[in-house]
Amino acid sequence: MTRLIRLIGAPTDIGAGTRGASMGPEAFRVAGLQSTLEGHGLQVTDHGNLSGPANPWQEPVRGYRHLVEVATWNRAVHEAVHSALKAGDMPLLLGGDHCLAIGSISAVARHCRQVKKNLRVLWLDAHTDFNTDSLTPSGNTHGMPVAVLCGHGPAELTSIGGLSPAIEPSFIRQIGIRSVDEGEKRFVRQSGLEVFDMRYIDEMGMKRTMEAALAGVDDNTHLHVSFDVDFLDASFAPGVGTAVKGGPTYREAQLCMEMIADTGRMASLDVMELNPALDVRNGTAEVALDLIESLFGKSTLMRQS
Numbered sequence: 001m002t003r004l005i006r007l008i009g010a011p012t013d014i015g016a017g018t019r020g021a022s023m024g025p026e027a028f029r030v031a032g033l034q035s036t037l038e039g040h041g042l043q044v045t046d047h048g049n050l051s052g053p054a055n056p057w058q059e060p061v062r063g064y065r066h067l068v069e070v071a072t073w074n075r076a077v078h079e080a081v082h083s084a085l086k087a088g089d090m091p092l093l094l095g096g097d098h099c100l101a102i103g104s105i106s107a108v109a110r111h112c113r114q115v116k117k118n119l120r121v122l123w124l125d126a127h128t129d130f131n132t133d134s135l136t137p138s139g140n141t142h143g144m145p146v147a148v149l150c151g152h153g154p155a156e157l158t159s160i161g162g163l164s165p166a167i168e169p170s171f172i173r174q175i176g177i178r179s180v181d182e183g184e185k186r187f188v189r190q191s192g193l194e195v196f197d198m199r200y201i202d203e204m205g206m207k208r209t210m211e212a213a214l215a216g217v218d219d220n221t222h223l224h225v226s227f228d229v230d231f232l233d234a235s236f237a238p239g240v241g242t243a244v245k246g247g248p249t250y251r252e253a254q255l256c257m258e259m260i261a262d263t264g265r266m267a268s269l270d271v272m273e274l275n276p277a278l279d280v281r282n283g284t285a286e287v288a289l290d291l292i293e294s295l296f297g298k299s300t301l302m303r304q305s
Contacts (some may be wrong), residue, residue: 003267005271006089007034008080009049013127013275015099015141016093018241019057021168021279024285025094027239027276031285033094033292040296042217045089050076050202064154069097070141071156077103078110078160095272097241098129099141101111102148106161106222108268109149109171117222122213122260123174125228125242128188128195135183141207142273145179146172150191169193173213173288176201176231179244185214198238198246210259223265227286228273239279239288250287257294266295 052073056066064070067176075207077093081104084091093104105121106177123146125130131143132152141148141157143218148157151165158164169191177197182187188195196209204212217223232253248256260266271292274285 003043004089005037005044005092006084007044007046007092007094008077009094010057010073011049011094012052012073013097013170013241014053014073015067016137016241017140017142018275018278019055020275021095021097021241021273022274023276024096024154024274027274027282027285028094028271028289031289032284035291036225036289036293037296040293040298047080052076060139063136063139064145065139066141067154071160074103074160074214076099078142079162080109081107081268082110087226089252091247091268093270093272094246095270095274097142098226098228098272099145100272101145101270102157103160104268104270105145105149105224105226106166108222109179109236110161110163113163114224118220119171120217120223121167121172122225123147123172124176124225124231124256125174126176126179126191126230126247127228127242128174128177128180128184130188130191130193131181131184132187135181135187137181141303146174146193147187154169167302175209175213176247176248177241178246198248201248202254204279206209206248206255207228207259210256214259214263217263217265221265222267223260223263224268225260225266226270226272227288227291229271229284237284239275239284240273241275253291254294257291258299261295261297266278269295
């Protein structure tokens, strides 16, 4: 990869139910993200942090918590990510909670429409994040970004990319899922989302899972990875607000990232939901950084391309 990687921090937990994800971007910097990637011969520039409204920590209104503030943050993310892509850079969004994927992925979808590329989104997460105002048990928008991107939600969020829906469910492959709310399960099934849950991974293995998730990716594909750190098993990555037991092992996660890197098609990346307030000596940030290295091509041996 010769493109310039543009780090964009989005320090907010505006869509979450637990405070602390706002400190995620700085935790990645403390872990040495920029210098580590540069050590692999990559060009990296840190554009600092976006700014937006503070978290008012209020109760939901008509099924959404902090809708105005969530929309403001996502518009800022959208413009920053789209600007990076327009300049030919690779945006690496440092969250922040996963509601920010609304802005990020809507920007990527907008860019793909402009340059006539096919979009494939890999959603690495313990959760499907396909709730709506009528399904959500909490009103937290970090449980809604996939639904919003598929056009289910208020216009303040669904229209951020200029087209609603921003993406079709067929663009998405969800990997590592193991926690889905009851009403959300039915909606996921009705919508036709392709979900590789932990049972699938247990039965088929990570190799066959990733082969299926990456099927059809070609030279005209923009591959976007949205990596929620709670994708990982909580036993070695506790620093997240919504930890769920039974996730991919460290080696399974490494294989997942290495197979993504092998495609050579990753063109944008979100790393979301790191919560240093719940971490132990920044260990989760360091594990996530190790996996990000693998996404950018680090491997144990020199492999034939």
